[in-house]
Amino acid sequence: MSTQDVATQSSELYERALKVLPGGVSRNTLLRDPHPAYADQASGCHIVDLEGKSRIDFANNMASLVHGHADPDIVRAVSAQLERGTAYTMATEIEVRYAEHLCSRIESFDKMRFVNSGTEAVMVGMKAARAWTGRPKIAKVEGAYHGGYDYVEVSQAPSPATWGNRDRPRNVPLVHGTPQSALSDVVILPFNDPERAIKILDEHCEDLACVLLDLMPHRVGLQLADPEFVHAIRDWTVRHGALLVLDEVVTFRCEHGGLQARYDIHPDLTALGKMIGGGFPIGAIGGRSEVMDVLNPRAKRVLYPHSGTFSANPISTTAGLIALEKFDAEAIKRLNTLTKRLLLGIEDAIRKTGARACVSGGGSMIRVHIKEHVPHNYREVFASPEEQYRLKVLLDHLFDEGFLMINTCAACLSTPMTEVEVDALISAFVTGFEKITETA
Ligand SMILES: Cc1ncc(COP(=O)(O)O)c(C=O)c1O
16 A cells, blocks of 8 residues: 555544544544545554654653553553453452452552542542532642543633732633532632632631642643742642542552552542553542542441542553552652653753753653743643644654654653654754744
């Protein structure tokens, strides 16, 4: 088949998709011009599209694949489990073994429950906080992404026209038709601004069930939270009987015990997802025994009845446990060191080319911004139309050069990667930065 024929095959597929999927996609983040890239197959850190073009995969299904694609150990174990059934109306040994692994790995986990996605994990965390405190409101950081659920979607993507005063950011709905009641039960905090954040929290101390926090929120710039900010929030929750719920759906990959291990804090609850499924859909919520016991169906008074048809299914738990056993402290350290090499290499490329760009990140993730200085909060991350245009030029260049990135120009690494793939990406950034400097 000629390249021309195959290219036609992709665009024809998109034509068909447009008839049955809104916008022709199931996930907005996969949309590209003129059509999404269609995957044919993937192995390790390489992904091949329908046209037969192979790329190095730095997107890793939005940070969910720590061992890349089709890891042989995961494939073997999941294939064996497939023969034995995929979902039962019975409990399994594997869910207990995996829960034991996570509870021994994360210091703040006494008990936990599996769910089916990061969105669901955060949702269960919020509802558990409400059930525990008997209070209705949650607080979250402006611009932070915590999945597709009414309350956490509030102020996920406000604009300068809607976000209001810095001292009291507005509650901006993401979805048209979001009930006013959902908006009113969310309190928006500026990231890394303890003084303003505490002032805002003080106005709601009677009503707040929890503060929901990501320690390195991707959409807020992929910058580590300042310890001062985190501790101020933690102290506030303790003083006012609210819970601290951490969203480690992404950041769990940064440290063996989660990013929380670096901050010396013990959140009441933590939401997990993405990498803990070893490539399959999953989520988990865990934390202090007393709080997790709001979910206990054997309690005298059951505060939060909870179930889920595919929760703790043996495919996701089998894949997840193997993925995490292989992602031990040594593997994490190697990947983080490799990521540091990428970050320093990109900084060097920016210096050499004089591009107006910068790079942030931590653990095994980085994000490139078309900004002079690393943004500190969502308002600083917000890209002008011209910055958006140059980011698109850069992303298209990297794509054409054989690199699949997350659509914000973020990259996350996987264990099959070595210096070879990292150095190749740095070289592609050099030519990409030259290109955007020319178009400036
Ligand atoms: C920090 C964070 N929390 C929650 C979610 C939601 O996870 P899921 O897409 O599995 O529902 C995401 C997804 O990108 C995320 O990045």
